[in-house]
Amino acid sequence: MRYIDHHAHMASRTTDDYAQMALTGCVAVTEPAFWAGWDRSSPEGFDDYFRQLMEFEPKRAAAAGMQHYTWLGMNPKESDNREMSIEVLRRIPALLPGPTVLGIGEIGLNRVTTNEITTYTEQVALAAEHGQLVLIHTPHLEDKLKGTRITLDVLRQFPALPAGHVLVDHAEEHTVEAILDGGFWAGLTLYPQTKVSAPRAVDMIEKYGPERLLVAGACDWGPSEPLAVPKFIAEMRRRRHSEALIHRVVFENPVQFLGQSPKFRLPAGVTAAAATQAG
Amino acid sequence: MNRQPHPSPLSPVELVDEYFIENRNRIVEVAAFLDRLDRADASIARTDYRVRALADAIGVLSSTSPRRVQDIQLLLSDPTTEPRPALDRKGAVGAWARPEGGR
Ligand SMILES: [Zn+2]
Numbered sequence: 001m002r003y004i005d006h007h008a009h010m011a012s013r014t015t016d017d018y019a020q021m022a023l024t025g026c027v028a029v030t031e032p033a034f035w036a037g038w039d040r041s042s043p044e045g046f047d048d049y050f051r052q053l054m055e056f057e058p059k060r061a062a063a064a065g066m067q068h069y070t071w072l073g074m075n076p077k078e079s080d081n082r083e084m085s086i087e088v089l090r091r092i093p094a095l096l097p098g099p100t101v102l103g104i105g106e107i108g109l110n111r112v113t114t115n116e117i118t119t120y121t122e123q124v125a126l127a128a129e130h131g132q133l134v135l136i137h138t139p140h141l142e143d144k145l146k147g148t149r150i151t152l153d154v155l156r157q158f159p160a161l162p163a164g165h166v167l168v169d170h171a172e173e174h175t176v177e178a179i180l181d182g183g184f185w186a187g188l189t190l191y192p193q194t195k196v197s198a199p200r201a202v203d204m205i206e207k208y209g210p211e212r213l214l215v216a217g218a219c220d221w222g223p224s225e226p227l228a229v230p231k232f233i234a235e236m237r238r239r240r241h242s243e244a245l246i247h248r249v250v251f252e253n254p255v256q257f258l259g260q261s262p263k264f265r266l267p268a269g270v271t272a273a274a275a276t277q278a279g
Numbered sequence: 280m281n282r283q284p285h286p287s288p289l290s291p292v293e294l295v296d297e298y299f300i301e302n303r304n305r306i307v308e309v310a311a312f313l314d315r316l317d318r319a320d321a322s323i324a325r326t327d328y329r330v331r332a333l334a335d336a337i338g339v340l341s342s343t344s345p346r347r348v349q350d351i352q353l354l355l356s357d358p359t360t361e362p363r364p365a366l367d368r369k370g371a372v373g374a375w376a377r378p379e380g381g382r
Contacts, residue, residue, distance in 0.1 A: 080366040111371075113363045141371035145356035174352035180282070194373075199298070200348070202287075209283040238297065239287040 001243070002270070003229045003250035004028045006258065007106075007135070007169055007187060007216035010057050010068070011049075017219065017226040018064035024230040027267035028067035030258060031057060032106035032135050035077035037221050043087035046074075050091070054098050067267055069258070071105030071135045072096070079110070079119035089122060096130055102261045103127060105135025106169065109147040112139060121154050128161040133261050135187075138170045140194060148175040152182050165260060167214065170195055176204055180212055185257050187214045190228035198228070198235035205236070210248045214257065309337070332374035 008029040010018065021029070031053055033046075040046060053070040061068030072095055074088040095101060104127040109116045127134045139147035148168070155166060163183030171179050171186040172195065179186040188204060189195040196204075201215055217228030225231065229250055236246045258264040289297065316323050316330065324330050336351045344350050357375040 077369060110369070111363055111366055113366050115366070117362055139371065141373045142355055142357045142375040143371045145353065146359060149360070150362070172352060173346075173348040174356065203348075206285050206287055209285050211282060240289055241285070241287065245285060 001025050001233055001247060001250065002027050002267070003233065004030075004254040004258070005216050005219075005229050006030045006167070006214055006254050007032060007189065007218045008226070009034055009218065009220035010061065011052055012221040013219055013226055015060060015064070018060055018066065021226055022064040022066050024227055026066055026229070027270070028069065028254075029061060030069040030071065030102060030135075032071040032137075033073050033075060034106055034137075034220065035075045039078055039081070040084070043084060043091070046088045047091065050095060054095070054100060058100055067265070069100045069102045069264065070098075071103055071133075072101055073104045073107040073123050074119055075106060076108045076110040076116060076120070076137050076139070079107070080113050080115040082115050082119065085115075085119040085122075089119075089126065092126060093130065096132060099263060102258060102263060103133030103135065103165075105133075105167075106137040107134070108137040108151055109139050110137075110143070112143055112147045112150060117150060117154065120151070121157075124154055124158055124161065128158045132165075133258075134161065134166045136166065136168045138168060138175065140170075144170070144172060145174055148178065152178060152184075155182070155184070164212075167257060169216070170218075172196055173200070173204065176208065176213075180208060185212045185214060187216055189216055189218045190225065190232055191218065192223050192225055198232045201232055202235050202239050202241075205241075205245075205249060206239075210245060210253060212253075212257075213249065214253050215249060309333075328376045329372065329374040332377075 002025050005021065005026055008031055010029060010031050033049065033053060050072055053072070058068040072092055074085045079085050104123055107120055107123040109120055124134065136151060138144055138151060151168065155161065167185040167187050168179045169187035170189045176186050188201045190198055190201060205213060215229060215232050217225055219226040219228070233246055233250060255266065287294070324334065332355055335354050339347055339350045339354065355374050
């Protein structure tokens with residue numbers, strides 16, 4: 001089954017991972033800018049990283065027969081550093097017209113500090129001002145509930161930013177309802193140890209239905225799984241859900257959300273009509 | 280929230296057939312972890328907030344709440360609402376250090 005992984009840190013992955021994803025039906029990935037696992041020492045480090053996301057990764061993806069799009073922003077883990085954040089944000093508007101840049105992301109909170117909230121709020125304002133889609137990271141583990149609440153509170157201060165243009169990612173059972181109730185898209189991140197397992201993601205689809213729900217692997221430099229989405233598909237089949245429902249979650253939904261950017265093109269050979277049918 | 284649930288077509292018995300073994304395994308793993316801690320130092324179950332949180336979560340497992348996952352997620356969450364004034368460390372640990380005996 002064709003699928004789209006809307007949150008894949010391919011810069012951390014090998015060419016073999018691209019090939020495996022393509023072999024399992026992945027036709028497009030979108031890659032949010034994130035923390036490398038260590039702090040960059042200068043804003044110029046971000047220049048190079050953004051160039052990698054905008055120029056190098058699309059070539060690697062194309063070699064595997066996949067589309068590659070990106071999101072630019074100051075990641076939550078480094079966003080407490082205000083000096084660096086101001087420099088990085090200054091660079092973003094000039095990069096937004098890039099042909100594969102879908103919007104601002106992944107932005108949001110990590111330890112829910114006042115500095116992080118300031119940087120996050122500035123980036124939401126930037127997205128609203130430039131009419132961009134937004135991809136938001138919500139904090140891990142014990143910080144997720146509090147961080148998600150504040151994340152949503154800030155979004156509500158920007159009525160110019162339509163809720164349907166915002167994806168609040170890494171939702172779990174205790175945050176997904178508030179995100180969906182706000183009219184936002186909710187992303188379920190399939191991680192082997194934290195976030196959501198495939199069976200729990202299927203549980204949430206069963207409980208809330210597929211509307212405005214997305215799943216992704218978020219494969220990065222930590223324990224994570226490039227083939228998380230096909231494993232989710234297998235779990236949906238194990239639960240004996242219809243192919244039409246599975247297709248809706250792993251293909252039609254991302255097309256609907258990402259397609260709000262005029263830069264997002266359907267993969268070659270897929271028409272808009274076919275995109276909304278089981279396949 | 281006005282949303283359309285999509286229940287699994289599997290019957291209750293089929294759900295048990297499908298998921299019993301892996302969940303049996305999980306609960307044995309938790310028991311083994313607690314025994315391992317006891318062998319190391321039985322008092323850690325009282326002194327380490329993460330192990331205390333786990334014990335509270337185990338209590339939720341035997342409740343009849345229809346929202347056990349949410350209940351456990353909340354129990355493991357920071358319930359405060361004020362931002363941290365400064366960054367203390369980069370990462371979360373998985374449980375909130377609530378005062379001993381407090382909720
Ligand atoms: Zn990410």
